[in-house]
Every structure is written in structure tokens, then in C-alpha cells.
Amino acid sequence: MAFDYEKYLRMERMPHMWCPGCGIGIVVKAMLRAIEKMGWSQDDVAVVSGIGCTSRTPGYLDFNTLHTTHGRALAFATGLKLARPDKHVIVISGDGDAAAIGGNHFLHACRRNIDITLIVVNNYIYGMTGGQASPTTPFGMRASTAPYGAVDPAMDICQVAIAAGATYVARGTVAQGLLLERYILNGLKHKGFSVIEAMSDCPVQYGRRNRMSSAVEMIQWIRDHGVPVTRAKELPPEELEGKFVTGELHVAERPEYTEEYRRLIEKAQKAAEGAHG
Amino acid sequence: MAKEVRLWEGNHLVAEAAILAGCRFFAGYPITPSSEIAEYMAVRLPQVGGTFIQMEDEIASMGAIIGASLAGVKSMTATSGPGFSLKQENLGYACMAEIPVVVVDVMRGGPSTGLPTHPSQMDVMQARWGTHGDHWIIALAPAFIHEIFWATVRAFNLSEKLRIPVILLLDEILAHMHEGFRLPDSSEIEIVDRAKPTVPPDRYFPYDESQGDVPPLAAFFSGYRFNITGLNHDKSGFPTTNPEIIQRDMERQRRKIERHLDEILWWDEHELEGAELAVIAYGSIGRSAHAAVDRARALGIRAGLFRPITLWPFPEKRVAALAEQVRTILVPEMNMGQLVLEVERVAAGRCDVVPLGKVGGIPIDPPEILEAIKARV
Numbered sequence: 001m002a003f004d005y006e007k008y009l010r011m012e013r014m015p016h017m018w019c020p021g022c023g024i025g026i027v028v029k030a031m032l033r034a035i036e037k038m039g040w041s042q043d044d045v046a047v048v049s050g051i052g053c054t055s056r057t058p059g060y061l062d063f064n065t066l067h068t069t070h071g072r073a074l075a076f077a078t079g080l081k082l083a084r085p086d087k088h089v090i091v092i093s094g095d096g097d098a099a100a101i102g103g104n105h106f107l108h109a110c111r112r113n114i115d116i117t118l119i120v121v122n123n124y125i126y127g128m129t130g131g132q133a134s135p136t137t138p139f140g141m142r143a144s145t146a147p148y149g150a151v152d153p154a155m156d157i158c159q160v161a162i163a164a165g166a167t168y169v170a171r172g173t174v175a176q177g178l179l180l181e182r183y184i185l186n187g188l189k190h191k192g193f194s195v196i197e198a199m200s201d202c203p204v205q206y207g208r209r210n211r212m213s214s215a216v217e218m219i220q221w222i223r224d225h226g227v228p229v230t231r232a233k234e235l236p237p238e239e240l241e242g243k244f245v246t247g248e249l250h251v252a253e254r255p256e257y258t259e260e261y262r263r264l265i266e267k268a269q270k271a272a273e274g275a276h277g
Numbered sequence: 278m279a280k281e282v283r284l285w286e287g288n289h290l291v292a293e294a295a296i297l298a299g300c301r302f303f304a305g306y307p308i309t310p311s312s313e314i315a316e317y318m319a320v321r322l323p324q325v326g327g328t329f330i331q332m333e334d335e336i337a338s339m340g341a342i343i344g345a346s347l348a349g350v351k352s353m354t355a356t357s358g359p360g361f362s363l364k365q366e367n368l369g370y371a372c373m374a375e376i377p378v379v380v381v382d383v384m385r386g387g388p389s390t391g392l393p394t395h396p397s398q399m400d401v402m403q404a405r406w407g408t409h410g411d412h413w414i415i416a417l418a419p420a421f422i423h424e425i426f427w428a429t430v431r432a433f434n435l436s437e438k439l440r441i442p443v444i445l446l447l448d449e450i451l452a453h454m455h456e457g458f459r460l461p462d463s464s465e466i467e468i469v470d471r472a473k474p475t476v477p478p479d480r481y482f483p484y485d486e487s488q489g490d491v492p493p494l495a496a497f498f499s500g501y502r503f504n505i506t507g508l509n510h511d512k513s514g515f516p517t518t519n520p521e522i523i524q525r526d527m528e529r530q531r532r533k534i535e536r537h538l539d540e541i542l543w544w545d546e547h548e549l550e551g552a553e554l555a556v557i558a559y560g561s562i563g564r565s566a567h568a569a570v571d572r573a574r575a576l577g578i579r580a581g582l583f584r585p586i587t588l589w590p591f592p593e594k595r596v597a598a599l600a601e602q603v604r605t606i607l608v609p610e611m612n613m614g615q616l617v618l619e620v621e622r623v624a625a626g627r628c629d630v631v632p633l634g635k636v637g638g639i640p641i642d643p644p645e646i647l648e649a650i651k652a653r654v
């Protein structure tokens with residue numbers, strides 16, 4: 001039987017504002033299938049976002065949904081999760097939102113290893129505001145604020161996440177929706193901070209400026225530039241130049257923040273009782 | 278067991294009062310002269326089953342308290358001038374989305390790094406207009422240790438009742454001064470919790486005007502699935518660009534302040550009867566002004582004191598009546614003239630309004646205020 005997406009969509013909010021051919025929908029569908037597999041009640045899930053095309057996602061979804069300020073979704077989500085550690089908090093962000101203006105919150109959510117799942121839709125551009133360069137715009141590629149090609153080297157979001165302490169890090173693409181779903185599912189199952197980067201297409205603001213004006217061309221470009229992690233290990237670094245590595249890049253076990261805090265509460269209460277008794 | 282009078286530091290009492298008012302989440306970032314609030318919360322909150330978190334920056338701590346409040350947990354953060362500036366975008370979000378939170382700003386000299394360890398009253402206008410766009414907000418400026426306690430409780434109660442951020446404005450003097458205070462028992466404290474929806478989830482809208490000027494706010498994860506955004510929104514909380522809906526929503530937000538002025542406005546008056554000169558002062562300078570007025574009265578000068586504790590919304594009606602009554606209003610404050618602008622606006626030429634602004638990190642003492650009074654009568 002076909003998957004019932006409408007169970008999770010606020011159909012009265014349709015049509016959505018995304019452009020035809022945009023990859024965000026593929027990511028959202030993968031996310032919804034993964035949530036279904038978790039068997040969670042919609043009442044127990046919050047979806048939090050910042051600002052940008054990707055960040056419009058929560059409004060279309062039938063969960064507890066929170067559309068915050070630019071870059072700050074993880075900060076709001078941290079408060080939400082600490083207030084209700086028993087519930088499930090998912091953050092969905094664009095590359096500009098997560099890696100530029102929200103970069104500090106990203107680093108520290110990774111460091112705390114708080115049990116939140118972050119999905120970053122990376123389409124190498126600020127779509128909503130008109131195609132400005134983002135921290136992930138590949139070197140030499142064009143944007144409305146990089147008319148001669150980007151001179152800033154691109155950031156590898158997954159490598160940053162691993163270095164900062166995230167305990168589940170995976171990268172998928174919108175060219176492979178089922179794999180993406182599996183990474184999101186594993187991220188949701190994982191106890192700790194999970195980062196799933198979805199390489200996605202923005203044919204309107206990015207592709208158009210970089211000789212890939214159709215979604216098909218862009219998705220082909222994404223497919224051709226992804227190297228599975230097992231194969232990447234065998235390749236010399238020069239051959240990975242300009243490519244990105246896909247797959248489950250990092251899985252580790254480390255104390256989770258809200259559980260650590262629960263232990264801290266017990267310790268503090270015991271000490272206070274001792275002081276009084 | 279009745280508690281005893283003991284010495285309290287202002288910052289510590291803010292934190293303890295917050296806990297007694299029901300605060301169970303605090304997110305903060307170190308900044309002088311407010312850090313003792315965070316330090317105290319780090320000790321005390323886990324003892325009462327609450328959560329303290331030191332966030333990565335001021336912006337994050339403002340975001341985190343909004344998130345926690347949305348889950349139904351009373352939340353607070355504390356900061357000082359530069360940090361208060363950093364919080365302003367998310368503070369505006371809390372105004373737009375109508376999320377109850379309490380923000381303490383311990384005022385120090387500024388702008389920029391300014392005088393980090395010295396007092397000022399320079400954030401009066403920032404408290405009102407620091408965030409962008411039209412918005413309504415409440416700011417309280419207590420002057421004594423007991424007032425710090427009750428203003429903190431009131432800050433939570435007002436924010437819960439009206440679904441609005443409340444700013445607690447202290448200055449470095451009050452934050453670090455130790456004074457005697459007996460902590461009330463919880464039975465002596467009235468606690469207000471935000472209204473919860475009574476309608477079933479499919480008929481719940483977080484900004485439903487038909488539910489009153491302050492529509493109930495359901496907690497996340499309570500079975501009411503709804504949307505919160507910083508975009509202008511319709512009653513259901515979804516984005517809208519419809520000018521009529523936006524106008525109506527903003528009018529309702531203004532109304533929720535205007536219709537509750539009796540509960541929001543709080544001030545103290547001293548020797549105003551028959552006064553021909555009124556001093557308007559707040560916070561620690563309100564105390565200097567009190568002493569100066571007593572000395573003036575001893576000299577036979579008919580001076581009085583109006584000491585607002587609620588600075589925003591400004592107590593317009595009472596100040597307008599004072600402007601009718603007196604010949605001069607003197608406004609001493611530790612800045613180059615902020616609240617005096619509001620006094621001038623409200624007095625509207627009915628009396629002389631004289632600023633007495635002083636900066637440099639030292640308080641305005643009673644003799645200085647007395648001299649200014651004498652020069653005017």
C-alpha cells in the first residue's frame with residue numbers, strides 16, 4: 001500500500017511555497033517515512049526550524065511545530081528538549097541557517113550530545129532570499145553575491161559535526177530517497193545528537209546560475225559528485241577533490257545530555273537532603 | 278516553619294524569587310554584573326527538579342527559554358546591557374509569538390563594553406524599544422530588596438497572565454547590595470499560571486480572539502498540535518500577509534496591555550500631597566530621591582516623590598495628573614536622559630520638566646538631588 005503522507009501533512013496548508021523541482025520535498029518525505037517507522041504519536045514529536053526555504057517545513061506538518069528565528073532553531077529546540085526530555089525533537093534547517101548564522105548553536109548541540117535529530121538540507125545557496133552564497137557553496141560556483149564564482153572554500157558540515165562531538169553523522173542525497181530515509185531513521189533511533197545532511201537541489205536559485213537550470217540536471221550533478229564512504233576510503237585524496245562522501249560517516253556512544261542532567265538533579269537533591277538532614 | 282530575616286544579595290534574591298514563582302528553567306550566559314543569578318540557579322534549580330543550562334551565547338539562552346516555555350515550563354534568563362542587545366531579536370520573537378518569559382537585565386554603563394562593573398540606568402529605552410518592530414512589553418524596576426522579591430514574582434505572574442515577555446530592570450547597585458529580607462512562605466505568595474485551553478484540540482487556535490485578549494496557550498506535547506511562528510500569523514498561528522488580520526492581531530496585543538493597566542502599573546508615592554515639585558526617580562536612584570525629598574521637607578520645601586516600579590507601560594495618567602499639580606518635575610537618572618523623555622511627553626508643557634542625568638558609574642546621591650530641588654523652588 002502506498003505510504004499515507006497525508007496522515008502527517010496539514011493538507012489545509014497546501015499548496016506549499018516550494019518551487020517545482022525543489023529537493024526539500026524529497027527530504028520531507030524521507031523524514032515522514034522514518035517517523036512512521038518509529039511508531040511515534042504525532043503528539044510526542046516537535047519539529048523545529050529557523051528561517052529559509054527548508055525552514056518552512058514545520059508549518060506543513062501535523063506535529064508540534066515551531067518556526068523560530070534565523071539560525072536559532074537548535075537553541076529553541078534545546079530548551080524544548082530539556083523541558084520535556086521524554087519527547088522527540090527534530091530540527092530541520094538549511095545550510096545557511098545551520099552552518100552560517102546558526103553555526104555556534106550547531107557546534108554546541110554537537111558538543112552536548114543532546115538527543116535531538118538535526119536534518120540539514122544542503123542546497124549550497126540561500127534560496128528564499130534570492131540565491132546568495134552560503135558556507136557550502138562550492139568553490140568557484142556562482143551565486144547572486146558571488147557573481148565571479150565563490151572564493152570562500154565550502155564548509156563540510158558532517159566533518160564539523162564529527163569534530164564537534166555529534167554521535168550520529170550521515171550524509172545522503174535527494175537522488176537516493178530510500179537511503180536518506182534509512183539515515184534519518186537511524187538518526188531518530190540514536191540516543192544523542194544526530195546530524196543527517198541531505199545534499200539537495202535548488203534549481204531555481206543555484207542551478208540556474210550554474211548551468212543546471214532543471215531539477216534533473218541538478219540531481220544528476222548531486223548523484224555524480226557523491227562518493228559512498230566505503231569507496232572513498234580506497235581513493236586517494238586528489239580523486240575526492242570537489243566530491244562529497246555519502247553514507248553513515250560516524251556513529252559513536254557517548255553520554256547523552258538530558259540523561260546526564262537527570263543524574264545531576266539526583267545528585268543535587270541528594271546533597272541538599274544531606275545538608276538539611 | 279517561618280523563615281528568618283537574613284542578608285540577601287539582590288541577584289541571589291531574584292533567582293530565589295523566580296524559583297518560588299514557579300520558574301523551573303533557566304538558560305544563561307556569563308556577563309557582569311548579572312552572573313550571580315546564573316550561578317545561583319545552577320545550584321538551586323536541580324534541587325527543585327528544574328533545569329539550568331549555560332548556553333553558548335546570549336542569543337541561544339534567549340531562544341532556549343522560549344523553547345522551554347512553549348513546553349509549559351516557566352523560564353527565565355538574565356543578562357546585562359551588551360547581552361540584552363544580543364537577545365533582542367529573540368525577545369521580539371517572544372513578543373510576536375506571545376510566549377511568557379522573564380528576562381533580567383542588570384544595567385551597567387554602556388554602550389558597548391562601557392563600564393561592566395559599574396551601575397547605570399541606561400537600558401530604560403532598550404527595554405522598551407530594543408527589539409525591532411511594533412510591540413508591547415512590560416518592564417519593572419524595583420528599588421529595595423523586598424521589592425526585588427515581589428517584582429520578580431510579579432514579573433512571572435504578569436508574563437503568564439498576559440502571555441508577554443517581562444523585563445526585570447535592576448542596576449549594578451541593587452544587584453550586588455546585601456540587605457535584610459525574610460523569604461515569604463509559599464502560602465504568602467500568589468502564583469499565576471497561564472490559561473490552558475478548554476476546547477478540544479481540533480478547535481484550538483493559539484491566537485483566537487474569541488477566547489479573549491489573551492488566548493490560552495497550550496503546551497507543546499499536551500495533545501494540542503499547533504504551529505508557532507515569528508511571522509505575522511492568523512488566529513491558528515499560521516503565516517499570513519492579510520493586512521486586516523495583522524492589524525486586528527496587533528490591536529489585540531495592544532489591548533491586552535491597555536485593559537490590564539490596573540494590574541501592571543505599580544508605583545510608590547511619598548510626600549506628594551501639596552507638593553509643588555515632584556521628583557520622578559526609579560531603581561536605586563529612587564532611594565536617593567526619597568532621602569532628598571525628606572531633607573527638602575525638613576527645610577520647608579514642598580517636594581514629593583513619584584517612584585514608578587513599572588516603567589513600561591509608562592504610568593501616563595498619574596504622571597499627567599502630577600504635571601497638572603506641580604510646577605516642576607525633576608527626573609534624576611543614571612543616564613543622559615531617558616525616562617525624562619517620557620515624562621516630558623506626558624507632561625506636555627503643563628509644568629517644567631528638568632532632567633538630572635549623570636553617567637560615569639557612580640550613583641546620584643541625596644545631596645545632589647537636594648541641590649537640584651533647591652535650585653528650582
Ligand code: SF4
Pocket residue numbers: 017018019021022023024053054123127128201202203204205206
Ligand atoms: S528557492 Fe530553491 S530551495 Fe527554495 S523552494 Fe525554490 S528550489 Fe527550493
